[in-house]
Amino acid sequence: MDNKSVWDAFGMYGLKFCNVHHLTFDATSFSVSQINGTAFCQGFPNTRYAALHSNSLPFFFxxxxxxxxxxxxxxxxxxxxxxxxxxxxxxGFVPLLQWLELRQVFDFPKLHIKLTGDPLSPLDATELSILYSKLKNLCALELDCLPLSPAAHLTRTTGPPHLILPAIEPDLVNDIFWVPTK
Known part of the structure; x- marks a missing residue:
């Protein structure tokens, strides 16, 4: 069976999966270009709690x-x-941000969004700060297991060297629960 018919099958069985309320879709087992978000979402019409891989966001939003x-x-x-x-x-988050902005325009309730990461893959603090500042007013945002890797660097003009840290959204710093590393 080719990938197109796999996705079409979800649309055909929509009534069969209407009792699914919690859904996790791990796109790492598929080529992202093969995802048919519409057929998938039609197949699970009553989803209340979903988990999607970040690389699949454009196909759903x-x-x-x-x-x-x-x-x-x-x-x-x-x-x-x-x-x-x-x-x-x-x-990669642009389609999600645009979708959340439309929800806000139409006065839909704020969605609870949880960003999770890999503890072994530190994130760029500046990128997270930018995303946080865009998301914080569009949803109820939760950050979970997002280790930061600030792009700090040393500079020396005259005198002793200076450590320069990236600019980080102040509210993000306030919302972070610091966990000591071993």
Missing amino acids: TTIPMWLQAPIDKWASLETLTILDSGIHTK
């Missing part, structure tokens, strides 16, 4: 012009979205 909806809009009952392995690159 990009508006499809002929329907004027994003595939994720098929999940009208969605309350919580966990974004797995949030390799924070603000460019």
Whole structure:
């Protein structure tokens, strides 16, 4: 069976999966270009709690012009979205941000979004700060296991060297629970 027919199968069995409320979709087992977000979301219409891999965001949140909806809009009952392995690159989050802005315009309730990361893969603090500043007013945001790697560097003009740290959103610093490393 080719990948197209795999995704079409989800759309055909929508009534069979209507009792699924918690759903985790790990896109690491698929080529991202093979994801049909619309067929997938139609197959699980009553999803309330979803976990998606960060590299699949464009396929679920990009508006499809002929329907004027994003595939994720098929999940009208969605309350919580966990974004797995949030390799924070603000460019990849643009469709999600646009979708959240539309929700705000239409006065939908704020979605609870949880960003999770890999404890062994530190994130760029500046990128996370940019994303945090964009998301913080669009959703109820939770950060979980996002180790930071500030892009600090030493500089020396005249006199002793100076350590320069990246600019980080002040609210992000306030929201971080510091966990000591071993």
